[in-house]
Amino acid sequence: MAFQDIQILRINYLRGPNIWTYRPIIEALIDLGEMEDHPSNSIEGFNDRVNAWLPGLVEHHCGVGHRGGFLTRLVGGTWMGHIIEHVSIELQLLAGARAEFGKAREISKRGVYKVVFRTEHETLGRASFKAAHRLVMSAANNLPFDVAATVEELKAIVDVLCLGPSTACIVDAAMERKTPFIRLTEGNLVQLGYGSRQRRIWTAETDRTSAIAESISSDKDLTKRLLTQCGIPVPEGRIVTSADQAWEVSQDIGLPVAIKPADGNRGRGVSLNVDTEEGVRAAWLAAHTVGAGWSGSEENVPVLIERYIKGEEHRVLVVGDRVVAATQGETAYVVGDGVSTVEQLIESQINTDPRRGESEIFPLDVIKFSNSSRGEMTLLEIQRQGLEPHSVVEKDRQVVVQRNGNLNLDVTDKVHPDVAASATLAARVIGLDIAGIDIVTQDIGRPLHETRGAVIEVNAGPGLLMHVKPAVGQPRPVGKAVVDHLFGPNDSGRIPVVGIVGTEQTTQLAQLVAWLLHLSGHRTGLACKDGLYMNQHHLGKNDARGFEDSERLLINRALDAAVFETTPLHILNEGLAYDRCQVGVVTNMPETTQILMDQHDIQTPDQMRTVIRTQVDLVLPEGASVLNAQDDAVVGLAELSDGEVLFYAQDANNAHLSAHRQHGGRAVYCQEGFVTLARGDQETPLFHLDMELIARLLKQGLHINTLLATVATGWSLGITPLLIRAGLKNFGQKHDQVSKDLARMNG
């Protein structure tokens, strides 16, 4: 008898900080049905099957806190929701993605669980969840399950939709220094920071990477010419059309030389390291023959004679004006045994290296004579040695398979200052802020003029993986170097962000706060129930509290500050659009609603607290929480704030407020009709509630609590009390009135 399928009631993707975690997650609601009565240990063979399919589960510590923790839970008996969570995570890890967080919680309805786990991409998360569901059901019903095929499918999603390794290492470095990021496409275009403080990267290109410089770097001849002008050694070369000329030029340039057909970009007809007259003439003929084949004419076939640069290829990574990493390539070769063919020797002597693999995450490639350009190079390399892939190599003969094939040895610390100077100059000459400089030299630890080494290429958008995962040697923090290049030492790329939650006049509060920020000189964005505003420009009346509209403010480069109104439902449905905020405001602890109960099982005040606390959890250490001291449940959130807390209340004698002031805290309240700012026992009356223009606002329906919250928020943002007062007086007034009043204030 087979178990009935576990029902998937809903899969939500929470794109921003949420009640579970700061990062995007999949949140699925499932109904175990009859499986609720069948924990893992009650189904015969279930644990063994799951274990056999996913041996990596042993690494899941789970709540137990050590290796094998999750397995202990399986053996002890755990429920299917919990298992699906771990299987989803494990499948993502197998597919090469990251997924370190997960939870499974039963809701108030028996057998119904919320299963939650981290994912790098919505599509990947959904697919993993569905695969995990299938896997668990197959294990329960003792049916076969093709893990390898499933992982392959997920890998395909990872390859297309997750960040590539170079971009990922920059994004990781950004997160490390608390700089937020937004992916702008499914590809590798990423925004670091918010609003006007943002920068953009696209793999290892930055928004300052010059398009002209990129086109220069892709023109090898032009690159060489520009480098030579500035005294950087390059393999100087000249075009010849006869054997005599070839020999003459070779002597001019200095032996040894490389000889190749001038318009070839493949390796055919190429001879390297030629150092005799005989050799030059023979090599010329080879290049001439190939070139003549292409042009269909024997006449004036251009053959390029270049100085042959001895040594290994190195990749020197320049970021900004610094060398931040360098790797060295190695010549790969095999040794014959008198029996095996070249192809077999490559398989047994080279491709067995565990560092070699087919995907991007391996530091080294496998070597194949496939139809890739790399494979073709390998073929030409052995053909130059008189061999074919199927040739048997005599015993002890060394065959070079790849020259400078892989850059795999970290040599950052060896780079001679003179070489570093040449590399940074090369990047400057081409005009690139980030460049991979390819240098061939016999010793990167000596100046190029001593080793007769040369810069052979300058690459825009260089891959970073080889520095992050060198096969040998120390990994280099190149992602950090890129982020440091983009942002100053104390610049997190953030703009002031204010988040407001509650149910009382949050829209008016958000508008007032945005107005104050505007007056203090910030181009301010506002996403509220009333629509989206950018720098006081109203873009439409549709409710803009959703994730997508909110995110527009953070993407807009023309905004210096942003104010967001939110609700419990928005937090639960999508998560918040920003990762952290400068100021988090809670006006009151909402009551739960039918919709929250039905859709999200928010039943109790405690559950509501877990929703609302999200706003306070996001406050930055250098920021502030602005809390209504008249609501005990809101006051209870104060302990969660990483930043300062500001309380507000109408009554100066509010107990929480007084206690807070006793510890030197800041508070806003009314005292004899005066709205008053206080820091500890130091009090500053700001304005009287009867003041005409203020009274006007109250008459229009503005609640005193909202007024106080506005003042407190403005103050927490560092807006001067005088400007706060002027701003409130002028809110909603005509422009000329505003400017007159501000002029009076400044005068």
Added chain:
Amino acid sequence: MEVSRIRALRGPNLWTRHTAVEALVRCEGDESDLSSRADFETHLRHLFPGLGQLSPTDRKIPLSMAHAVEATTLHLQIQAGCPVTFSRTTATNENGVYQVAVEYSEEEVGCLAIKLARDLCIAAAHHGEFDVEAAIDQLRGLDEDIRLGPSTGSIVNAAIARGIPFRRLTEGSLVQLGWGSKQRRIQAAEIDATSAIAESIAQDKELTKKLLHAAGVPVPLGRPVTSAEDAWAAAQEIGLPVVIKPRDGNQGKGISVNISTQEGVMTAYNTAKSFREDVLVERYLPGSDFRLLVVGNKLVAAARRDPPLVIGNGKNTVRELVEQVNADPRRGEGHATSLTKIRIDDIAKNRLKEQGLDENSVPAKGTRVILRNNANLSTGGTATDVTDDVHPEVAARAIAAAQMVGLDICGVDVVCESVLHPMEEQSGGVVEVNAAPGLRMHLSPSYGKGRDVGEAVIATMFPNGDDGRVPVIAVTGTNGKTTTVRLTSHLLRTHGLRVGMTNTDGVYVNGRQTDSGDCSGPRSARNVLAHPDVDAAVLETARGGMLREGLAFDRCHVAVVTNIGMGDHLGLNYISTVEDLAVLKRVIVQNVAASGTAVLNATDPLVARMAANCAGEVIFFGLDTHHPIIATHRAQGKRVLFVEDDHIVAMQGPHSVRIPLSEVPVTRSGAIAFQIENAMASIAAAWAIQIPWETICKGLASFISDSQGVPGRFNVFDYKGATVIADYGHNPDAIKALVQAVSNLPAQRRSVVISGAGDRRDDDIREQTRIIGDAFDEVVLYQDACQRGRVDGEVLKLLRQGLEGAKRTRQVDEIYGEFLAIDKAMERLHQGDLCLILIDQVEEALAHITHRVEAAN
């Protein structure tokens, strides 16, 4: 007649400030005087009616074939549309040989023009035929191929107007503007700050739309749809009317516009679907296409772009209507004009078909018949300037769009009824942003005012009127150039500038040698001016390069001429007298900027006379305090340097600075007169670019002229108590100065080691030993490695001749080989002796001497 040695003078030169092609023209017999061949000019004019006036620049010489080549070269280029005016022919001292120089605007065109001119003149001389129209077409075609395109051209022209120097880096449109650390680059309408990421974003329409939407810029929102029903649902969400099209479609295939009914949506969906699986529904934007050009944070031009169209009159067919439009003489064939002829090709025929027409239909009166969807000028579209109409809100959205994508030069495509009103009021929007937008439609629109967009681009790259120049100090003269260059560089480096220096030993940038060998030519100078780390350039400017290619710069801030004296290398390249030489060296003075300065040796009459050719200020220097030129200049309140009471005095009006010679080590406390002159020249150069006096004094004190600092320039060694001086001096003036300098040093016995360079005139070689014979007891003559065209022993013979009747020399030895000669002289030295070694292979000889000196100590 023979035309040979065609050279492109790529910078200011002996003949002109402009680029010019120069050739040697050798005339035979009566070709040198055309007055005896009256029919020649007739034939020439018959073949080339466009030939201008034919008359010699120099009235003293008769009109020759060379003059005919000159005029023909010039006028062929003019007829081909090149903006050139200068040409000149001069007779050389060789009979019948002329130098012809003609301005060019494109090097290859100039070189081709002179060859065609030669063929044309030869044809005329032999009463032959020559197809001059074909020649002009060839030149015009070549010019159009290689000259800068209109976009790049407009920016470069704006740069020129600003005085910003430029240099093309490729045959394409990559151009360097400015020099050294102040240089920038452009490529068509891209600048070096244009972000590659921004360009990629602009190419991704969906991403662009997302970003613009985020920035509050109206865009035609839409979404992909999966079925006809979904399309209708989408249309209702977005708001009618809509556009339905295949995603990534091209050429407008499968696109339906302005659909506002359910039925229409369904039909349109199926049409689109037949081209591609992915179908998009987008808001329809009514109105015309506008292109708004944003440069930096400003809107600089706007144009309405209309597709090629004709308006029916109820009588003529479409074909006839197109012919009528094409009859407009402003409509040309290529890219060069502001209007292009409308073509009736397959695309046009398909477009007609969509309107239910073909080329033979007669459209009703007033019907707009569109022949193509795009409005490119090159396919017959028109551009109408509307810059002055753009509403500030429209401009603000265009700027926001450009900045959101991150483009500093951006063509924003807007669709709306009119740019007179905000886009939001007329449901208009931005449909595309373009990196590297074409500028032609703004430079020369089909209708309306052209806009100076080039200047707008330059203004963002070079704010505040900056001209992108780093100070350039050019140094020339017969002797002292290298020391002056090195000392001047040292003074500038002391001021913290990263100096690019060229001289006969190599190229140095900020103290690092980047090239070696004789680098006193224009190629090395250009390299220095292209180096991103150069804040100031000090360039030794030798005659060879000036003759071969002209100068590497259009003008300099400071030109220093140390001296001409009796000259050097006379008799080469038609420079046969010191006066000729002065005219050549004067070129750098002639090209001093109006705000610049010439530093001239007042005591050398040929140099002092160059003052008249300087557009800028002049600083005179000289050892002689009472020299009349210095005295006069000083009296006029202008800047002078002279020596007084063991001080170098720099004076301007009532102000003076006195630097004790004892604090200028290179002069050996004033003992070496020529080093005082070099020091004064360097001080003046630094003074001219406002290096503070404190820095100048500090720099003078720290400048060491040893074999490391200034190899081969008065390097003094102590060898077993004797003084050995090594110097590269190799002409009579240098020898004279050296003799003067060493006679100030006490010594018992004086000896000298000397050779002669074979490429000097016999007299010049003899003169060297003649000077020496009166000052040294012993002379070791040697034959140097390279005889430069002389037969074995010839130079030695001349040197010996110079010693005949010497007043002081008692012993003369002849040695083959520089090192052996040095060994011989040094072996003989005793304590208190002095030996001057005139070295030839500088580096090797200095190493040899140093080695011996070290071994002895």
